[in-house]
Amino acid sequence: MKKNNQKQQVYARTPSVRDFLWIASVALIYFAVARLSLLLVFQPEGIAAVWPPSGIFLSAILLTRRNVRPYLVAVLFVTDFIAEMLTGTPLFVSAIYALELTGDAVLSSWLLLRFAGEPIMFRKVRDVFCFLALAIILSNGLLSFVAAAASGFIPGTSFWTSWKWWAASTGIGNLLVTPFILSWASWGKTRLATWNPKRVFEIVVLFILLALVNFVSFRYLLTSGLFSLFLPYLIFPFLLWAALRFEMCGVTSGLVILAAIAVVFVVTGSVSVFRESQLGAVIVLQLYLAIMAVPSLFLAAVVTERKRSEEALKDNEEKFRKIYDKASDGILIADTITKKFLQGNTAICSMLGYTKEEIENLAIYDIHPPKDISHVLDAFEKQIKGEIVIAENLPVLRKDGSIFYADISSSYTIIGGIHCLVGFFRDITERKQMEDSLFQVSQEWQTTFNATNSAIWILDKNQRVLRSNKAAERIFRQSSDRVLGKQCWEIVHGTDRPIDGCPILQAKKSLRRETMELQIGEGWFEVTVDPILDTSGQFSGAVHIVSDITERKRSEKERENLQEQLHQAQKLESVGRLAGGVAHDYNNMLSVILGYTELAMNKVDPSSPLHAELTEIFTAAKRSADITRQLLAFARKQTIAPKVLDINKTVESMLKMLRRLIGEDIDLTWLPESNLWLVKIDPSQIEQILANLCINARDAIAGVGKVTIETHRAILDEAYCTDNAGFVPGEYALLAVSDNGCGMDKETLDSIFEPFFTTKDMNQGTGLGLATVYGIVKQNNGFINVYSEPGKGTSFKIYLPHHIGETGEIRTETVTEIPSSNSEMVLLVEDEPSIRKLGRKMLEKLGYQVLAAGTPCEAIRVAGKQPGGIHLLITDVVMPEMNGRDLAERLHAHYPDIKILFMSGYTADVIAHRGVLDKGVNFIQKPFSIKDLAAKVRAVLDTTKT
Secondary structure, eight states: HHHHHHHHHHHHSSSOHHHHHHHHHHHHHHHHHHHHHTTTBBTTTTTTHHHHHHHHHHHHHHHSEEEEEEOHHHHHHHHHHHHHHTTTOOHHHHHHHHHHHHHHHHHHHHIIIIIIIIOOOSSSHHHHHHHIIIIIOOOOOHHHHHHHHHTOOOOEEEOOHHHHHHHHHHHHHHHHHHHHHHHHHHHHHHHHOOOOOOHHHHHHHHHHHHHHHHHHHIIIOOOOSGGGGGGGGGGGHHHHHHHHHHHHHHHHHHHHHHHHHHHHHHHHHHGGGGEEEHHHHHHHHHHHHHHHHHHHHHHHHHHHHHHHHHHHHHHHHHHHHHHHHHHHHHHHHHHEOBEEEEEEEEHHHHHTTTOOOTTTOBBBBGGGGGHHHHHHHHHHHHHHSSOOOHHHHHHHOOOOOOOEEEEEEEEEEEEETTTEEEEEEEOHHHHHHHHHHHHHHHHHHHHHHHHHSSEEEEEETTEEEEEEEEEHHHHHTHHHHHHSSSSSHHHHHHHOOTTTTTTHHHHHHOOOOOEEEEEEETEEEEEEEEEEETTTTTTEEEEEEEEEOOOHHHHHHHHHHHHHHHHHHHHHHHHHHHHHHHHHHHHHHHHHHHHHHHHHHHHHHHHSSHHHHHHHHHHHHHHHHHHHHHHHHHHSSSOOOOEOOHHHHHHHHHHHHHHHHHHEEEEEEEEEOTTTOOEEEEHHHHHHHHHHHHHHHHHOOOOSSSEEEEEEEEEEHHHHHHTTTTOOOOOEEEEEEEEOOOOOOOOTTTTTSTTTTTOOOSSSOOHHHHHHHHHHHHTOOOOOEEETTTOOOEEEEEEOOOOOOOOOOOOOOOOSOOOOOOOEEEEEEEESSSHHHHHHHHHHHTTTTEESSHHHHHHHHHHHTEEEEEEEEESSOOOOOSSSHHHHHHHHHHTEEEEEEEESOOOTTEETTTEETTTOOOOEEEEOOHHHHHHHHHHTTTTTOO
16 A cells, blocks of 8 residues: 555656656657658648657657656647648648547557556567557547548548548557557667677668668569569568567567658659559558568567566576575475385485485385385375375484484476476474473463463453463353454453553553453452563563452452441440430439429419410420430330230321321322231330331422332341341341332431431431431341432331230320329439429329438338338439349338339330340339329339239
8 A cells, every 4th residue: 555655646746857858859759750751641642651650659658657648748739730730731630630649649548558557568469469459440540530520531532531541540650660669668678788799780680681672672673563562571581580589679670660661662652563543552551561560569479478488487497496406495306106206405315314316216115114104105195186285293214214203295296297296395303302392381381371260361462362261261251262363352341442441551551560350240350461571671462360359359348348337336336325325314304394394384374374385395395305215216225115016007006197197198008918927026116117217208208299118028048138238137027118209319328327317407307217217126136228219219128027926915005184192102212302302292292102212222211210111112223322123122122012113214224134124124214294103103003913
């Protein structure tokens, strides 16, 4: 392609001064020849027997470079027009003459270059044939026809007569002049360089004799007799001499000399036989010249082709002989029938230890070990049939009895009528030894290469796979044959170009090891690329290793998840401890606020403005108490009384309340699964879970929406728990709450269980709802999963452990009025003075007899002084000196019938294990109202001892 571009640039460049000097020189020669030719026309018709300018025009175009030809054509057209016009020819006819010659030359040159090739050298018969058919017959005949029609005929002649002599004159001009000029221009330079003086003298003598014979024939021998018309053809032997000795240059030169003499004699009327009819003289002359020229040109072409073939054959034989004798490989020529050797070169003599004469007396059987003869003959026969070309690794027997190994390639041929096989022997003994060593090393390397569990490719500098091991076939599920030649990213990524951060491209730049991790399907792989450098330190390839790190990545991910969960658990635990501590002190204060507010409300007329204000205080305190209960639920420090229950029944009892909670615009769908597994949980906690989740679902739905509550039986296996760290395999009752609300993004999902985190507006939420749900689920050894996407809603799935047992009866205590007392004696123990004082007032208001103590020791002393006994002990759990449970046990030893009621802002393990009350333990959560206290005290006192 580059060569063609350069050639086009040469053709396209602007003609130089030298080119224009060439054009000017050709124009001057053309003008001189045209003027001379015009002087030799037959008068008065103006008929030319030969028109040499046509040959000059065509030759000039063929010898001129392509980009200069348009200028040359234009100048020669003008030159011919001027030459014609100076003879007195009308302008129109002169223009037709010039156009005919120009068109003929242009069309002929185009046809020759298009179909015969460039340059036209007249070395082959094909060149002569194309020249006659295209330039003489086709182009010249066509353009002469058009020109004759356009010129209005020559005066006094018919159209066909005008066309015939016009076509003949220009055609003969091309036939004689063009081969003459082109033959000397194309190979005169090289051929004349080899001519010696003797050869120059011979051609001069030839041309003198040719001219002399021609002159005598036309001047003295031609008469009016018919036989004399054949005398000029006596010149043909001289043309044959010229063809055989001097090829095309000699023939064309002889034809030009012959034509010049013949034209002059005929035109001047020096030949008596042509004096009567000039037109007839022209026709006979043109026929004569054509008959002399055409066979001579073909003969010269044949001679040239033959000489060229002989010279090429001689050169080839000489080259073959030199190659044959100087070849480093041994060469033996064997008769395919007798298996005997006809000859051998110097190299084979050295290899075998025989002389050339000795080799000619040997056969195939003599130069191979007897035990290998059958194998050698089999290879020999296959080479004769063309089934194989090279017989590899054959043992060869030397004259001294030693053996060497050779690769023998063959060529079938016929020499002197004998069918032969030419064998080329290459000694591979050292190579074979090296190959054996390399094969052993290669086998060891290949075994190691395939033994590794990592995929290994050897790449070339274009990142194409040269070698591939077995692990690569397993990892990429493609055989080595299919990946060889492909670029690495085609196999790994299935792309037609490298990915961003491609380690092979980075290694190509940095010339050092590059690595990257990538995911293919569900697997993770580490790609390592080590560059291979050539002796100059340039990148020439790479070792590409792909290692399966799926297990490592899975372990890392598990560690990350566990670390994240641990961090989250530690954070939540810290917040829980803080929440529990705060709730304890806060509940004590709320107990005072609620108690005294309630007492004050009972003393004020309900219609009084003061009663309304006290009611607001009481409501705010109750709401604060709810917040502390949520904190305790999150911290898993609230007191619960678990029961074995069916979640379906619990949810069904809440549906009416939940529908009121979420509003009429939201559809609540209940989808229970029959035969749901039983769970053990405080029923109030189920209520807390559903209330919080339904409120959040309501707030996530804008306008009309849907909330779905459903239950299922779920079995979590090892695989599921492996992917969901923190889960434990087993059977679970699944409680799911889903909505079609706005959903949450990942950042929000990561924080939803943190206390006080909320996405709601100010005064619309405390941020404790989901924290409470999380605390309840964890307190009951359950798990919670959240699935949500922005715009696609949210689904909470709560897994509670399957409990095997019967359901317990769930009693709902509804207090419509304050129960009355029977004047029982109550011992109240509370280390906080304000709460102790408040409790005493509330109990006395309820009609109980009250003994109050600030410490456990004081309580024991007070109890010891009470003669009538004590019916009920109400004690705080956490106190100085001893805790509430120890105090109860001490007093129970003295008063076996005493009833116990514990109270606290949060529970400790003193009376409850992880917040779960032991059976038979009575507890009231601070803060409490006088109505709650009255109901609880009455319930405890009325309990029958079992």
